[in-house]
Amino acid sequence: MAIEILMPALSPTMTEGKLARWLKKEGEKIASGDVIAEIETDKATMEVEAVDEGVLGRIFVPEGTEGVAVNTPIAVLVEEGEAVPEASSAQPNEAPSSSKAAAPVTAMPAPLAAQTSAPAVNKGTRVFASPLAKRIAKDAGLDLTTIKGTGPHGRIVKKDVEAAKSAGPAQAMASAAPVGGTTAHPLSTMRKVIARRLSESKSTIPHFYVSVDVQLDALLALRTQLNAASPEEGPDAFKLSVNDMLIKAAAVTLRRVKGVNVSFTDDAILEYNDVDISVAVSIPDGLITPIIRQADRKSLREISVEMKDLAKRARAGKLKPEEFQGGSFSVSNMGMFGVSSFSAIINPPQAAILAIAAGEKRPVVKADGSLGVGTVMTTTLSVDHRAIDGALAAQWTKAFRDVVENPITLVI
Amino acid sequence: MSTTDFDLIVVGGGPGGYVAALRAAQLKLSVAVVEANHLGGICLNWGCIPTKALLRASEINHLLHDLGQFGFTVDNPRFDFGKVIGRSRAVSKQLSSGVAHLLKKAKVPVFDGFGKLAGVEGKKRKVEVALKDGKSVTLKAPHVILATGARARVLPGLEPDGKFVWSYREALVPDELPKRLLVIGSGAIGTEFASFYRNMGSEVTLVEVADRVLPVEDEDISKLARTAFEKQGMKILTGAKLGPLKKSDKDVTVEIEVGGKKETITIDRVISAVGIVGNVEKLGLEGTKIVVDRTHVVTDELCRTGEAGVYAIGDLAGAPWLAHKASHEAVMCVEAIAGLHVHPIDVTKIPGCTYCRPQVASVGYTEAKAKAAGYEVRVGRFPFIGNGKAIAMGEPEGLVKVVFDAKTGELLGAHMIGAEVTEMIQGYVIARTGELTEAELKETIFPHPTISESMHEAVLAAYGGALHF
Numbered sequence: 001m002a003i004e005i006l007m008p009a010l011s012p013t014m015t016e017g018k019l020a021r022w023l024k025k026e027g028e029k030i031a032s033g034d035v036i037a038e039i040e041t042d043k044a045t046m047e048v049e050a051v052d053e054g055v056l057g058r059i060f061v062p063e064g065t066e067g068v069a070v071n072t073p074i075a076v077l078v079e080e081g082e083a084v085p086e087a088s089s090a091q092p093n094e095a096p097s098s099s100k101a102a103a104p105v106t107a108m109p110a111p112l113a114a115q116t117s118a119p120a121v122n123k124g125t126r127v128f129a130s131p132l133a134k135r136i137a138k139d140a141g142l143d144l145t146t147i148k149g150t151g152p153h154g155r156i157v158k159k160d161v162e163a164a165k166s167a168g169p170a171q172a173m174a175s176a177a178p179v180g181g182t183t184a185h186p187l188s189t190m191r192k193v194i195a196r197r198l199s200e201s202k203s204t205i206p207h208f209y210v211s212v213d214v215q216l217d218a219l220l221a222l223r224t225q226l227n228a229a230s231p232e233e234g235p236d237a238f239k240l241s242v243n244d245m246l247i248k249a250a251a252v253t254l255r256r257v258k259g260v261n262v263s264f265t266d267d268a269i270l271e272y273n274d275v276d277i278s279v280a281v282s283i284p285d286g287l288i289t290p291i292i293r294q295a296d297r298k299s300l301r302e303i304s305v306e307m308k309d310l311a312k313r314a315r316a317g318k319l320k321p322e323e324f325q326g327g328s329f330s331v332s333n334m335g336m337f338g339v340s341s342f343s344a345i346i347n348p349p350q351a352a353i354l355a356i357a358a359g360e361k362r363p364v365v366k367a368d369g370s371l372g373v374g375t376v377m378t379t380t381l382s383v384d385h386r387a388i389d390g391a392l393a394a395q396w397t398k399a400f401r402d403v404v405e406n407p408i409t410l411v412i
Numbered sequence: 413m414s415t416t417d418f419d420l421i422v423v424g425g426g427p428g429g430y431v432a433a434l435r436a437a438q439l440k441l442s443v444a445v446v447e448a449n450h451l452g453g454i455c456l457n458w459g460c461i462p463t464k465a466l467l468r469a470s471e472i473n474h475l476l477h478d479l480g481q482f483g484f485t486v487d488n489p490r491f492d493f494g495k496v497i498g499r500s501r502a503v504s505k506q507l508s509s510g511v512a513h514l515l516k517k518a519k520v521p522v523f524d525g526f527g528k529l530a531g532v533e534g535k536k537r538k539v540e541v542a543l544k545d546g547k548s549v550t551l552k553a554p555h556v557i558l559a560t561g562a563r564a565r566v567l568p569g570l571e572p573d574g575k576f577v578w579s580y581r582e583a584l585v586p587d588e589l590p591k592r593l594l595v596i597g598s599g600a601i602g603t604e605f606a607s608f609y610r611n612m613g614s615e616v617t618l619v620e621v622a623d624r625v626l627p628v629e630d631e632d633i634s635k636l637a638r639t640a641f642e643k644q645g646m647k648i649l650t651g652a653k654l655g656p657l658k659k660s661d662k663d664v665t666v667e668i669e670v671g672g673k674k675e676t677i678t679i680d681r682v683i684s685a686v687g688i689v690g691n692v693e694k695l696g697l698e699g700t701k702i703v704v705d706r707t708h709v710v711t712d713e714l715c716r717t718g719e720a721g722v723y724a725i726g727d728l729a730g731a732p733w734l735a736h737k738a739s740h741e742a743v744m745c746v747e748a749i750a751g752l753h754v755h756p757i758d759v760t761k762i763p764g765c766t767y768c769r770p771q772v773a774s775v776g777y778t779e780a781k782a783k784a785a786g787y788e789v790r791v792g793r794f795p796f797i798g799n800g801k802a803i804a805m806g807e808p809e810g811l812v813k814v815v816f817d818a819k820t821g822e823l824l825g826a827h828m829i830g831a832e833v834t835e836m837i838q839g840y841v842i843a844r845t846g847e848l849t850e851a852e853l854k855e856t857i858f859p860h861p862t863i864s865e866s867m868h869e870a871v872l873a874a875y876g877g878a879l880h881f
Binding site: 130131132133135136139150151152157158 | 755819820821822846847848849851852
C-alpha cells in the first residue's frame with residue numbers, strides 16, 4: 001500500500017518549514033530508519049526519518065521549497081513493484097486524514113551531536129529485532145544498529161546476532177589481547193551524526209581560514225580585577241574564565257560586523273537578528289554545542305554562570321534540544337590543551353566558527369617600538385565563502401582583536 | 413490440451429504440490445499440476461484427514477462409555493462400523509474435491525497422469541505425462557517442482573497381504589473391526605491407529621523396537637503416553653524384537669521378545685507402521701544430477717536439487733514427514749522461483765502432532781536433545797490437574813513441558829500431552845518462530861478458563877514457580 005510521507009512538525013509551534021534537501025531519490029529503496037530528507041526552520045535543520053520501508057515512489061515537494069505547511073504530503077512510499085500514485089491524495093490544505101495511522105515520519109534533531117540524553121542506543125531510530133536477538137546482543141555487548149537483519153522485513157533475528165558475534169567484534173577481541181589487526185568499536189548514534197554532518201560541512205561548504213594573533217595581557221588583567229571583585233562565596237560569587245570573556249568578545253564583534261552572523265541559503269543570505277554563540281563542549285565519545293543566546297547582551301557574569309551550567313549538563317547528557325539546536329556562530333576553544341593553532345569545521349547552517357588556541361608568552365613589539373614579552377594567542381576564523389568574503393572575514397578578525405586587546409568593551 | 417508451456421510444472425497434487433500451484437498462481441506464474449491418483453495426496457485421502465475423522469469417532473465412542481462422570485446414563489451405546497469408515501471416506505472426498513475446486517478457481521490445469529522428467533529443450537525442462545486415458549503429453553517449463561510424496565515402508569515378512577497384514581491404507585478401510593490387533597511401530601501413524609482401534613473396542617498390542625513409545629517425543633511425554641494407553645487397556649511392548657508372522661487361515665501368531673523374555677500372541681490383524689519411503693521411482697531421475705539418498709531426493713535449504721530448475725519438496729525431499737512442512741516448503745520454493753526473498757525452514761520450528769488419546773504435540777528440542785546440543789536448560793512443567801478448564805472438561809490428565817536456554821531465555825522446545833494440545837501448540841510455535849523469550853511469554857495474558865493457561869504456567873514453572881501447582 002502506498003504510504004504518504006507528511007511534512008513533519010519539528011516543534012509544537014511550527015506551522016511551516018523549508019524542505020531543504022532530499023537525501024533519497026525517486027525509485028530508491030528506503031529502509032525504516034533511513035534519513036530521507038532535511039527540513040529547515042528558522043531555528044534548526046532537522047532530519048526526517050522513514051518509519052516504514054519501501055521504495056520512494058514520488059517526491060511531491062522538490063527540495064529547496066520554502067513555506068511547506070506541516071502535514072502536507074511531501075512524498076509517497078510504495079512497495080516494490082507497486083504502482084506509483086501520480087499526485088498526493090490529499091490537498092495540502094486538507095485535514096491530514098492519514099496522519100495518525102500512516103504517520104510515516106518522525107523528525108529527528110540533527111545538530112552537531114544528536115543524542116545526549118539516554119544512554120540507550122537507537123533512540124529515535126527504531127531497530128526491528130526479535131526479543132531473543134535483542135537479548136543476545138545485549139549480553140554480548142553488540143550494538144544492534146551495526147547488525148544487518150535477515151529476518152522478515154529485515155528484522156534482526158538470533159542468527160544475525162550470532163553471526164555478528166562470531167565475526168569477532170570489539171568484545172571478543174578485547175579479551176583476547178590481539179596482536180596486530182584491528183578492534184572494531186561500533187559507531188554510536190552520536191558518532192554517526194558527527195561523521196555525517198561534518199563530512200557534509202567540509203565537502204559542501206567552501207571553507208577558508210583567517211588567522212590573527214591576539215595579545216591577551218589586558219584581558220587577563222581585567223579578568224584578575226573582575227574576579228577579585230567577586231564575593232568570597234554565596235549566590236553572587238563568580239569566577240570568570242578566559243573562555244567566558246572570549247565568548248563575549250566574539251559576540252560583541254559579531255554585533256559590530258553583522259555580516260558574519262549569517263547563514264547561506266540558495267536564495268538568500270540570512271542575517272540573524274540575535275547573536276547566539278554555540279560553544280563546543282567535549283563530552284564522552286563526541287562533542288556538543290550548547291548555546292549562549294544573545295551573548296552580546298549578557299554580562300560576563302551571566303555568561304560565566306550559564307556556561308558552567310550548560311557545560312555541566314552537557315557532560316551529564318542532560319541538555320534540552322533547544323539548548324543545543326540553533327546558534328548563529330560557533331566558538332571552539334582548545335587553549336586548555338596547549339594547542340598553538342588550529343582551524344575548525346563550520347557547524348552548518350552557520351557560516352563561521354572561531355578556533356581559539358592557547359595563550360602563550362611570546363616576544364612582542366610594544367607601541368614604543370621596544371621588544372617585550374606578552375601573552376599571545378592565535379585565533380583562526382573558518383568562513384563559508386559563499387556568504388562571507390575575505391575582506392569581511394579580515395574585518396571581523398581585526399575587530400575581534402581590537403575588542404580583546406581593549407577589553408573594557410566587554411564590561412560596558 | 414491447448415497449452416503445454418508453463419512457467420512451472422508441479423508433479424504431485426498433495427499438500428506440497430497443490431499448495432505450490434496455488435501460490436504460483438497467486439504470483440501470476442503459469443502453472444500446471446500433474447497428479448497420478450487423487451488431488452490432496454496421502455494427507456487428504458489416506459493420511460492426516462481420514463484418520464482424524466476416525467479418531468473423532470473413537471473419541472465419541474470413548475465418551476459414550478464414560479458418560480457417567482457427566483451424569484448421563486445411556487444404555488448399550490452401539491455403532492455401525494461401516495458408517496464410521498464411510499464418514500471418514502466422505503470427509504476425504506469432500507476435501508479432495510475442495511482442492512480440485514481451488515485449483516480450478518486459480519485456473520491451474522490439472523493433468524491426470526503420471527509425470528516424469530524427460531530432458532531439456534532449450535531453456536525449458538520437459539515433463540512427460542502418461543495420462544490415465546492411455547495417451548501421453550509432454551509439458552514444458554523452466555521450473556519443475558517434484559512433490560510426489562512417500563508411501564509406507566514395507567519390511568520383509570510384513571508385506572500387506574490383503575488379509576492379515578495392513579499398511580495404513582488398508583487400516584483406513586477395514587470391512588470389520590478386528591477383535592485382536594497388533595500394531596508394529598509407535599510413531600505417529602502406529603500410535604494413532606492403535607488409539608483408534610483400542611477406543612473402538614479392539615484388543616490392541618503396540619510394539620516398538622525403541623525403548624519407549626513415540627520415540628521422537630520428549631521422554632516425559634512418552635512415559636505419560638504409555639501410562640495413559642495402558643490405562644485404556646492397550647498392551648505396550650517396547651524394546652521389542654518381533655519374530656516371523658505365522659499365519660493360519662483365521663489368525664496370526666507371532667513371538668515377541670522383550671528383554672530376553674519371549675511371549676507368543678495371537679491376533680486377527682497386523683498393522684505395519686514402520687516408517688515411509690519416498691516415491692522416487694519412475695520420475696526420470698536417472699542420468700540427471702539429482703541425488704537420491706535412501707529413497708529421498710537430496711535438496712539444499714531452498715529445495716533445489718542438483719539439477720538447475722528442478723526442485724523437490726515435502727516427503728519426497730525428506731524428514732520431517734509432515735503435510736505442513738510440505739506446504740511451507742511449497743510456498744517458499746515458489747516464492748524463491750518468483751524472485752521473492754524467502755527464509756529457509758528451520759526444522760526446530762516445525763510442530764508435530766499425534767492425535768491419539770491423549771493427544772501429543774511438540775515443537776523444537778526435547779530436553780535430552782537440547783542438552784546434547786550443548787544448551788544449559790531451564791525446564792518448566794505444568795500438569796493439567798492444576799488447570800480449572802481441564803478438570804471441568806473431564807480431561808485432567810495431561811502435561812505441558814517447556815525447555816528454555818538458561819543463558820538467553822530462548823524457548824528451545826515445548827512438549828504437550830493431553831486434551832486439545834494439538835490445537836494449542838501453535839502458541840509455542842509462534843513464540844519460537846518470533847524468537848520470543850521467557851519474558852514475553854510471562855507477560856502474555858492467557859484467557860481464563862482455558863487449557864492454554866497451562867502453557868503459561870509451564871513457563872512460570874521454569875522461571876520461579878507456577879501459580880496453580
